[in-house]
Amino acid sequence: MLLILTIAVLTGGCWDRREIQDRNFVLAVAIDTADTGQQTEQEKAETKTATFTQPRGDKRYRVSLQILKLIKNGGNGQNGGDNRTYVLSNTGQSIFEIVRDMLGQTSKSLFFEHIQAVVISESVLRETGITPIIDFFLRDAEMRWRIKVYVTPGEAKPILEYAPPSKEAGGIYLANIVRNHTKNLHVAGARTDLGNISVMLDSKSDLIIPRIDMTGNVVKAKGAAVFKKHNFVGYVDEQVVAGLKMIRATEKSAIITLPGEEAGELLAVEVFRHDTRLTPHVDGDSVYFTLDITMWGNLGEHQLPHRTVKADDPAFIRRVERQAAEEVKRTVLYSKNVCQSLGVDVLNFGSKLKRHEPKVWNTIKDDWDAMYPNVPLVVSVNVVINQLGEHK
Known part of the structure; x- marks a missing residue:
């Protein structure tokens, strides 16, 4: 009995327990090129503050994280209104380093086990292909292989900033769109999750990833991006x-x-x-x-x-x-x-x-x-x- 009690004392409980309010739940990730085009002086200043100095190489990616806001139910009668999430951004060469440096913009640790979607801009894919981009997501133990992956012809960050009319969190909204593929012939949703993409790349097969577009206040998944091995080739329309x-x-x-x-x-x-x-x-x-x-x-x-x-x-x-x-x-x-x-x-x-x-x-x-x-x-x-x- 003494031995059992000793083992129970030493092994009982969750040694790495952390309260839910002490975590930042990342719901979606957007990946753009570091140089996304025209910026105002204020935007340039904000980008300069958000990023970090690299010892070598050029800035390659701009990574944006959509983080869930934890709010009290009934606090304002609207359950948070349109702002269920907020977005942090950073630029750099290593996606892992970019993510870790974002801890300088938040008071809580970043938690990726509830991530729902990854949106990748076409401009990044044309420069590097898809393998270098998803390598971080495949290696990190917190990532889930059922993460939904999208390709967008424009910038990916604004899609994370979009407030869904359904009032649900943006990452959950993005994941649920592609889940409707069984009733929509125009959306390529079958076998396009992160895990399926990994299997296709490992077997050196061509692959297809759903396309998502944003114009004004309209976000829609339609058509698909096609890849020769890991290289981006182009888009196919809904009939294809x-x-x-x-x-x-x-x-x-x-x-x-x-x-x-x-x-x-x-x-x-x-x-x-x-x-x-x-x-x-x-x-x-x-x-x-x-x-x-x-x-x-x-x-x-x-x-x-x-x-x-x-x-x-x-x-x-x-x-x-x-x-x-x-x-x-x-x-x-x-x-x-x-x-x-x-x-x-x-x-x-x-x-x-x-x-x-x-x-x-x-x-x-x-x-x-x-x-x-x-x-x-x-x-x-x-x-x-x-x-x-x-x-x-």
Whole structure:
């Protein structure tokens, strides 16, 4: 008993316990180039005060941290209003050093275990690629691999300063946007977290990261940034993302909009289930792929000024199914052509061939970058309409 009591005294409790009000909870990080363009004299003075003197090298990055404000519930009747967070910024060469130097701007330690999102500006990616930027986040033990990553064509810091209309903290707002990707074909959210990016980089695969834009008071995730290995190549639009999600079978609830046969007619089909199979084939020295897609969905909308068609007419249903299949095929081929023209294999052709035909892959892997832009894809799509909605 004495031994048990002695062990309990020595090991009991949390030796590194720190009260919640004594921490600064970092919710989001923005990374820009150190020289972000035109600044007023006051902004230049503020930047000079916030940063530090480097013994060697040039300032490379401007790192901004979005920190949660801990407030008392009901203090002002608005639960904090629009200012649920505040932003600290610093410039330097090492992201780790930049973060540590920010302790000179705050009275509390920085805590990263609740970080939700990282926003990286295009200008940084064009200079360094993505590997040097995320290295710090992959090594630090406080970072979580489910962190959401975005690329923005403008500055990243203003996105952290944005006050969401929902009144939630900005980092949580940014993370929740991309979580809606299962119901939005225009957002590339599947397998784009920090951990997935790390796996893709380690395997030397091409990758895709959601794009986020800010104009005025509007922040929106749309389209995606594509990378050749770790090098930034460019952006793809929403239709390319939609086709990619169909090829990679990551869409969960897709809306397919179709033109009608009559003037003013418009149809929208909601696809909620699919069976997608991308298969590589080897024919002598040539390689091609087949994509077989079967989709099940509902008729979600039918705009027609003069209702001359009944939704439960079998001929009408077959027409909608045929049109939807043709539209899916068109979107898939458009996405495939754009990705091949950019030379980025985010279609997963290479990984599929490696998995299904390892011997063939070993003989052509060194020439795959040259072969990939000309690899054919044969697409077959079948759409089945199950329900017509509450009103027939």
